[in-house]
Amino acid sequence: MIIEKIVTNIEQMDKSEIEKRHIEKVYLESEHLVKRIQRVKTDHGRELGIRLKEQRDLLAGDVLFMDDKDVIVIDVLADDLLVISPRDLKEMGTIAHQLGNRHMPAQFEGEDILVQYDYLVEELLNELNIPFKHEERKVKQAFRHIGHSHG
Template sequence: MKVTAIVGRETDFPNHQCDELRLESDDLARRVFRKRTAAGRELKVSLPRNTILRPGDVLLEDGGVIVVVRVEPEWVLAIYPASFEQIAQVGHQLGNRHIPIQIYENEILVAYHPLLESLFQGMDIECARVLRTLEQPFLHIFAPHMH
């Protein structure tokens, strides 16, 4: 089945059965892909440019059944800077490596890599490898620049 738009949110269809489309967080930023749902429906997804999927988005409504986006949990590195100095150090290290981040109230998340974990541990900056279900992808912002 072809999908060309998000048709709503899961809460918009309270009396429908759900068929899950399980995605990795990086897939949320993909516009064109083919995947099978949990019930075996093959979807050919071709979304408008700049569309970012979110967990709970409905991609298809078909006879009382909706196809809902779900995100698989993944390992990330949660970083917990304890001071402004540590925040600056983390920002410098991640920015210098062009690593996409997600910032929350008490933590900074990055895709897990053991070298980053080792780097921050060596700087005495608290961090932990944690399993999370992300609400958004790690987005790369490509902008030309020079060092």
Template sequence: MIRATQVRPHYRWNEAAADTVVLGFDDRHRRRMTMTGTRGLEFLLDLQQAVALRSGDALVLEDGRLVEVVAAAEQLLEIRGTDPSHLVRLAWHLGNRHLPTQIVGKGLRIRHDHVIEAMVKGLGARVIEIEAPFDPEGGAYAGDGHDGGHDAAHAHHDHGHDHAGHDHKHHAYGHHNHDHHGHSHAHDHEH
């Protein structure tokens, strides 16, 4: 099976793509995985380290052909604040829980989660259920999202540590077992 061993960052390529893969958020952060394009091209993603793929990236096959990455539509919550200051406060609460969050126009997008939905509504947010591609921020250590840095793995697994004098667990809601940086993480989902 032909392998894809490199990634060209989003839209930094102009050749015609041989095929396209439509991937959800979880499948866009892998090191090794068999994939099938929308036109039937089968290949093995075989990177040296896990990379956070973004919509518009190209996977480079061993023979030089490119496969375009497209983010799949997912069930999301779009969170709106009453004003910019309120939105920043809401963003702080999401960040404090290490939730992958996408910043859009006048709101924030997260994966659908009823517990977080109740929390932000309790903080006065307006919440809209949508279906759209999910492309969250990479984090402070992510660079252009292709270095496989610590934050990408950090955002995807549970861990307990102390924040401002209170101990709590963080959750990457909706995640299961994933291959990150060559090793697996199991996730518990207690609330």
């Protein structure tokens, strides 16, 4: 089966519509969410080809296939993350500037900054005394570098 478009996202579906179907999941590493063309396998062994026609990243909860009986959904494996919790605007600005200088992609959840684990950033956070946790956590979208140059 070749998937060329996303049907919907499971978060936008009625709970009753989900419950009447058998759910299969495709588990992806967050870095694979940016791939429009890939071969995957569901947790039930069904092989799929993904070849998206539109320019978009996959997201956790994207429905790849749905009929009256089955639904196939993207799920994301947990990433090794630093969850940074600045206490005030000064700490937020300081760490945002430092992460930007390192070209580190970041995501935000509430007041927290999420970055993929890097021991140098961990050392920096300890040095700056900015609160953080090192944990495994699922993200909904890929960490994406923003293309630019210093020219």
